[in-house]
Structures are given as C-alpha cells and as structure tokens.
Amino acid sequence: MKFPLYFSRKIAFSKDNKNNLSRVIIVIGRLSVAIGIIVSLITISTGYGSKKAIKERLADFNGHINVKSTRSNSSYNTSVLDNNGLNIKKITEIPEVSGVQKYATVTGIMRTEKDFAGIIFKGVGTDFDSLRFKKFLLEGIAPKVTEKGYYNGVTISQKLAADLHLKLHDSIVTVFSKADQQPIYRNFEVVGIYKTDIKMIDDQMVLGGINHVRKIQDMKPDEIGGLDIFFKNVNDIDKPHPEIEKFIGYKNFIETATEKYPQITDWISIFDVNIALIIVIMLIVVIINIIMVLLILIIERTNSIGLLKTLGATNSQIRATFINYTLIIMVPGLVFGNAVGLTLLFIQRFFGIIKLNPANYYVSTVPVDLDPLPIISISVGILIISGLALIIPSYLISKISPVKAIKYN
Template sequence: MKFPLYFSRKIAFSKDNKNNLSRVIIFIGRLSVALGIIVSLITVSTGFGSKKAIKERLADFSGHITVRSTRSNSSYNTSVLDNQGLDVKRIKEIPDVASVQKYAMLTGIMRNEHNFAGIIFKGIGKDFDSLRFKKFLISGTTPQVTEKGYNNGVVISDKTAKDLHLKVKDSIVTVFSKADQQPIYRKFEVLGIYRTDIKMIDDQFVIGDINHIRKIQDMKPDEAGGIDIFFKNINDADTDFPEIEKLIGYKNYAEKATEKFPQITDWISIFDTNIALIIIIMLIVVVINIIMVLLILIIERTNSIGLLKTLGASNSQIRATFINYTLIIMIPGLLYGNVMGLGLILIQKFFGLIKLNPENYYVSTVPVDLNPLAIISISLGILIISGLALIIPSYLISKISPVKAIKYN
C-alpha cells in the first residue's frame, strides 16, 4: 500500500479524532456532503420524474405521434386523411410501434339547464386502446365502438362533469355546427369520467363514437381524420419519427405529442435549467465546506506535517495524504446522503405524500424517477470534483517549515 493512502487511513480512523477539533470538523464535512447528496437526488428525481410523467400523460391520451391531413392545419376540426402515400400497415410493422388507432375530431357545445361547455369531440373507432386509456378513468367505462351503427356513450372529463353537474349514466345534449347548415343536435349518455390533470385536455376533450363525426362531416365509413401512433417506449417516438414521416404521404403531416401543446413543452424545458442550477449550487456549497475542512485539518496537524517532512516525506506525498484523508471523511456522508435521499424518494413514489395543484403543474402528486445512472453520477461527480478542488488548497502544506512546525503548539 502506498504511503499517502496508508497514512491517511491511519489518521482517519485514529481514536484521537474523537477527542479533539477533528471530531467537529469531520461532522461538518460529512453533514454538508450528506445534505448535498439529498438535495441533488431529490432535485434530479422529481425534475426528471415530472418531465417523464407529463410527457407520458400527453402521449397516452393523444398518441406519441399523430398523423393528420395538411388541410386541418391547426384546427381542432380534422379533415379527412389523404390515403395517397399513407401506409398504415407498414407503420404497424415498425418494431417499436405498440398500436395504431384512427380518430376524427369536431368542436361542439355541451349544454343543459345547469351550464354549457365548449368541447372537442374526439371520435374513436374499434381499434381504440381502452387499456391504455384506463389509467385516466375515475369512474365508469369507455364506449365499446364497433363502427356499425352509432354508440351514444361518451367519456367526459371530471371538470366538464362538475361544470354541467353530470355523473355516469346521465344524458347530455351536444350541439355541433356545420357550414351553411342549421346546428346539429346529438344526445349522449355519460359512460365514463376521466381526469388527466392536464388542463388543456381536461377542459375540452370528450371521447365518443367516430361514426357521429363521419355522419356530420359526410365522411365515408372507412375514412378518418387522423391516426394516433403509440410506441412501446416514449423515447422511441424521437427515434422513429423520420421513418414515420416517410410512410404518411406528402398531403399528411406527423406531429409529436409534445408539439401539440407548445406551452407545456416550454414549461417542461425549464426543469433542465432548474435542475442544473440547483446541482451547481449544492456542488459549490459542498466543495467550499470540504476545502474548509481540509484547511482546518492541515492547521490542526501542523506538528504532524513538520514531523513527516523531517522524516523525509515530500510535499506531494503529504498533500496526497491529506486529500485522501478528506475524501475518506466524505464517504460516510455520501452513504448517509444516498440512504436518506433514496428513502425520501421511495416514500413519495409509493405513498405520494406531497400533492400539487394540477392546474399549475399538470400532475396532482410530485412524481419521481429513480434513474440508477443519475444516482451513481451524482455521488461520483461530487466525490471527483471535490477531490480535484482540494488540490490547490493542499499546496498550503508546501509553505510549512519543518522546524517551525515541530515547535508549533
């Protein structure tokens, strides 16, 4: 074993540390490291967790990638998809694709004696992924659409249900408008109530039979206003997006879930800045505290430094000894910080104790993401950067004279 590492371990585990100033210094150093780890872990896990949760909610409701006609532009009323160049079969054969479902959308107004609400009626077909949608249901079921005849069942949002004083099995009249024609009335039965916690969705969308829109819009039985493409992993959407664009034809366009709601995307991007800022601040605090610990330990052990120099130890060996000594002090702080930080994260993950206002944060509880790579990177990053930061202040040792050091009291 090399001398610096051997000697640093000897003084780190020396019983003398329990009866002098080192005891307090070691406690402060370990406490600062532990707090830095805890705050960094919570920041990263909640930041990445929030980004992931919001993106998944957007994608699971409206598809990771949506294909629409260019004639629809940004309108909520969908135009019929152009079949020229559109190859749905090949899209389904892409390995990362989990499912594909067709839809059509039309704006309308739901009203009763209590209130009225502007809605976007999203018509679904028999290929609707009810299992994926089930996570949003808070009561009732989704309509079983066969595309033969008309299913008058709809799923409305919790907000719409409260605004119109509706519950499952209640009836509601919806008014649709059509150019140069009288308003068209449809009476629906509430089969289910959903909540995504995303205001832009919950304020507007109603799920029902696509045949109602086909009838109102004079569409053919096999036509649709768009297709929702779901992937096995949300990250696959970015990877496969170029391939999807090649299979939809030039009169249609593809759009990612996050692109449909740019205000949410802009809000999510703030997380990256906040995470980086908090980690940098905590890193600075930890490094400053560790440097102070090193300097105080050097001053406290001036006699030992003088004795080591007298016995022939070089400045570089003594510097390495004290740097190793300080890093050894940090290790229990890293362990305590990881245990406490991960413990708090797991409590939130399984019990959801901390709640949020979904109107502001798009989720009702603080989501967390346990990423092993991020956890390891935080601990290693703090340890490595602290070690590098200790190199410059350790040069104070070279200024200590052996003769004066031995006399130092």
C-alpha cells in the first residue's frame, strides 16, 4: 500500500479524532455532502422522471410518432394517407417499433340540452392498442371497434364528462359539419371515461370507430387518415427515423409526439435548465465545505506535517495524504445521503405521497425515475470533482516550514 493512502487511513480511523476540533469539522463536512447528495438525487430523479412521464403519456395516447398526409397540414380533419410507397408491414418489422395502429380524425361538437363542447373525434380501428390505453381509463372500456359497420360507443375524457354532465351509458349527440353541406348528426353511447392529465388532450379528444370518420370525410372503406407508431423506448421519440421514412411514401410525413404539442415540449425543456442549475449550486456548496475541512485539518495538524517533512516525506506525498484523508471523510456522507435520498424516492415512487396539479404539471403525482446510471454518477462525480478541487488548496502544505511547524502549538 502506498504511503499517502496508508497514512491517510491511519489518521481517518484514529481514535484521537474523536476528542479534538476536527470532530466538529468532519461532522459539518459529512453533513454538507449528505445534503448535497440528497438534493441532487431528488432533483435528477424527479426532473427526469417528470420528463419521461409526460413524454410517455403523450406517446401512449397518440403514438410516439404519427404518419400524416402532407395535405393535412395542421388541420384536425385528417386527409387520406397516400398509399404510394406506404408499407405498413415493413414499418411493423423495424426492431425499434412495438406497434402500429390506424386512425382518422374529424372535428365536431358534442351537445346536450344545456351544454356543448368542441371535440376532436379520433376514429380507431381493430388494431387499436387497448392494453396501452388501459392506464388512462377511469371507468368503462376502450373502443371495441369491428371491421364492418359502425361502432356507436365513444370513450370521452373525465373533463368532457364533467362539462357535459355525462356518465357511463349516457347518450350524446355529436354534430359534424361539412363544407357546403348540411350538418351530420350522430348519436353515441358513452362506454368509457379516461384521464391523461394533459389539458390539450383531455379538453377535446374523443375516441370512437374509424368508420364514422370515413363516412363523414367521404373516405373509402380501406382509407385511413394516419398511423400511430409506438416505440419500445420512449427516448426514441426525438431521434431521426430514416428507416421508417423509407416506408411512409413521398406524400406523407412524420410528426413526433413532442412536435405535436410544442408548448409541452418547451415546458419540458425547462427541466434540463433547473436540474443543471441545482446540481451546480449543490456541487459548489459541497466543494466549498470540503475545502474548508481540508484547510482546517491542515492547520490543526501542522505539527504532524512538520514531523513528516523532517522524516523525509515530500510535499506531494503529504498533499496526497490530506486529500485522501478528506475524501475518506466524505464517504460516510455519501453513504448516508444516498440512503436517505433513495429511501425518499422509493417512498414517492410506490406510494405517490406528493401530489401535483395536473393543470400545471401534466401529471397528478411527482414521478420518479430510478435509473441507476445518474444515481451512481452523482456520487462518483462529487468524489472526483471534490478530489480535483482539493489539489490547489493542498499546496498550502508546501508553505509550511518543518522547523516552525514542529514548534507550532
């Protein structure tokens, strides 16, 4: 074992430390490290957890990416997908893709005798992923569409149900307008009520059978308005998709879930700034405290430094000894901080104690992401950065004269 590491361990575990000034300094240093770790863990886990949860909600409801016709532009009334070059089977065979479902949308108005609400009617087919949608259901069922005929059940949001005073199995009249034609009336039965906590979806989206949209939009029985494509990994949303673009046709385009709701994307991007800012502040606090611990330990052990120099130890060896000593002091703080931080995160993850207003945060409870990589990186990063930060103040040791140090009291 090298001398600096051996001697620093001897000092760190010496019983003399329990009865001198360094005991208080060590406690303060460890406490600052623990607090820094706890705050950093909570910030990263909840920050990235919120980003992931919001993206997953957007993606699981509308697909990670959508394939739309270039004629649709930003209209809620989808245009028919161009079949020239479109190969749905090839898209489903791409390894990153977990599922594909067809849809078409049209705008309308749901009305009762006293209330009305503008809606986007999303018609889905027999390939609709009801298992993925199940997480949003509060009551009833997801649309169970048949290949032929018209499915008259609709699944509406809790917000629409409250605004229109609807409950399961109620009937609701929906009006669809067409240019230069009489309005089209449809009578639907409420078969399900869902909630995503995303205002732009809950305020207006209604799920029903795709054949209704085909009829209203004068589409042929095999025509569709778009494709919802789901990935195995939600982080693939914002990546380029050249493999998928090969099979969508020249007159169709890809729109990601985050592009579809840019206001939510802009809000999510704030998390990165906040996370970085908090981590930097905590790191600065920890480094300042650890540097103070090192300087006080050097001053307190001036006699020992002088003795080591007299016995032939070099300045670099003594500096390494005190840097190692300080880093060893940090370890209990790291362990305690991780233990407390992870305990709090696990409690929130499984019990959802802290609630949020979904109107402002798009989620009803604080989400937690327990990815081990950032959790480990925080502790390792603090240790490495602290070790580097201690190098410059440790040069104070080279200014200590052995003769004066031995006389120092």
